[in-house]
Amino acid sequence: DLFITPSMKLKKDLMKTGILNIRNIYTGIKLLKYSKLNKGNNLLYMGRLSKEKGIKYLLKAMINITKKIPAVHLNITGGGPEKENLERLIKQLKLEKNVSFIGQIPNKEIERYYKISNILIVPSICEEVFPLVGIEAMSAGRPVIGTRVGGIPEWLDDGKTGFLVDPGNSAQIAEKVIQLFSNRKLMDKMGENGRKKAEQLDIKNHIKEIEIVYQEVIDKYKNNK
Template sequence: MLPRPALDQSIPAFSKETSEYVLLAWCTLGEKCISDCDAQFSLLPPGSALMAQLVRRGPLPQLVSEGVELRYIAPPGHEHPSGQVDFWKYAKSLVGKELPADTSAKGLTPSGVMHLVEGQALFMANGIPALPYRDDGVIDPVDTRRVLALGLSAVHAPRAVREVRRLIRNTRPEVAHVHNVFPLISPAVYRVLAEEGVPVVQTLHNVRFLCPNGLFYTRGAICERCKWGNTLHAVRWRCYRNSVTASALYALSIGVHRRRGTFAGITRAIALTPFTAQKMVESRLFRADQLDVLGNFIPDPLPEARPAPPVHGYVAFLGRLSEEKGAHLLIEAARRLPDVPFRLAGDGPQREALERMARGLPNVELTGKISPDRRWEFLCGAALVVIPSTVYEPFSLAALEAMVCGVPVIAARLGGLPYLVQDGVQGHLFTPGSAAELAERIRDVLGDPAGAHHMGQAGRRLVEERFTASHHLEGLMQIYGKAMTEEVRR
């Protein structure tokens, strides 16, 4: 028999001075399903009951049942009980009906939402499919479940809704331009604006309306599981800051409002590149004729473009040092190009790992975060700039900043980057994640100084023609005009 794992008896952090709520949860029946190690032997159908109450602390404590949702979360390794017992194979003869795998006779799954008992401030989940086995077969008779109380301000923020309604009635705007509603305002603001007859323009800075972490990226890989509306995938994978709680909060808010049709209150949406627009149409959240493409811009006055490439330039990276930004690919490329200097400017959670990777590589320097006033000097001193992201970039200000300085850009052929960097025009594209191909593209640019200079000039022209403040303002005014015209027609 495999040994039983140690029981996690840690208690969530609680402060008697600052904690506003106490969440009480208990199991009335215990693990009632299996009494033997034999997968064919079961006394009762797999099922267990959880109850919980949320108490608001104070001189007169109050039980809370409104404006909150309680969820129970299976511990890691307990998501698939049907793999350990044969109950689901014989469910029809045992309980009179076929059951989906990992679903109890009462319709519950290993993780889910607790329902409020009518007439009581009591939440219950009766019939959770719980087994004294982990998914890998290890005996674990106390598979401790977590119960989370999620405040619904991210779903509907009453105070924010009231303030927005008051602002509208006091100012009577012709159009409302919304950038971000998570988590404090909530998407409920779109209904308020629609009810007050105000057309809404929404800038889509990321894909947050489709993905709780806004990136289409989790566990080191591209992920579009939630694009079609089932945002609960994010809870399982802890997609938002590796937190079950935070992931559940965003998943709930986005999922609820997609089902309610709240986003239909948006008159027009601005995608930063055609890539984001395409994803929105694929998801059916927006129609193609609702979307405009308008990228970010470089503020006036534009910095001076360098007159010529530096004689001793370096390969530059400027950005956050995190896994999805792909800075590790530059260090791998640097190993293949020992005579080429590389400088990585920025900070982030991957910095220590990158410093370890760079040990023994005299051609690699991690400069740390540089101040805004040194940014242009850093970019102008580069032979080229690399944008090696392994995640869909909806846009890239780093690419624009390099191009406005007249520096060629090598970017991953991913997300919105190919819409900014045309292969062979403003720089080169490479296959995402391929350090070998990246090294080849770097070698190509450095081996053709005249061609690199022409690419840098093409990048500068692109910024001047499409990504200045005046161009952005002109585009915004056109979009506002469309939104107001369409609102009148409704």
């Protein structure tokens, strides 16, 4: 038997249980159209609206962000059980003018939302295996601010394609957002670096790696018959 994992974090966890014959192959994506960053102040969250996604920490970060960048705007896409709680929190924090709930968007609209955004935020507080949303954003040329959980540090190069922050740390999220909006050259460079990183995770490369592993298993089976 051979097990395939989509992240080194999951591979290490499985090895602790005694499973040793494991090959790590990162999940690939279909590359989005690359576009230069606009001059806006737009943040994007894309994903499920649930507690483990840490969205409330992003909203709390918006308090400090709006003080430095009053025109900043956060688009939240997706749906889930936390929507009502998040809407209440937005009112409590008086962020109605700075945050919009977009709801579920069709696949054909995803590229457009990346295009109008400057930074993607992945504020998860759970052990995400290998969330593809950040890689999609990088393929579109957008820097990512994500948390140090699960497999996120495996694709997000801190200081190169974006920034890593501690889970649940609103102050760090705000600090990194403000840093990027204060340094557009750095933002542009991270967007370019992100595209190069995403190209390594093109679905075409993923398929080739899977085919090689399958052939190895088939050949081994034939030789052992």
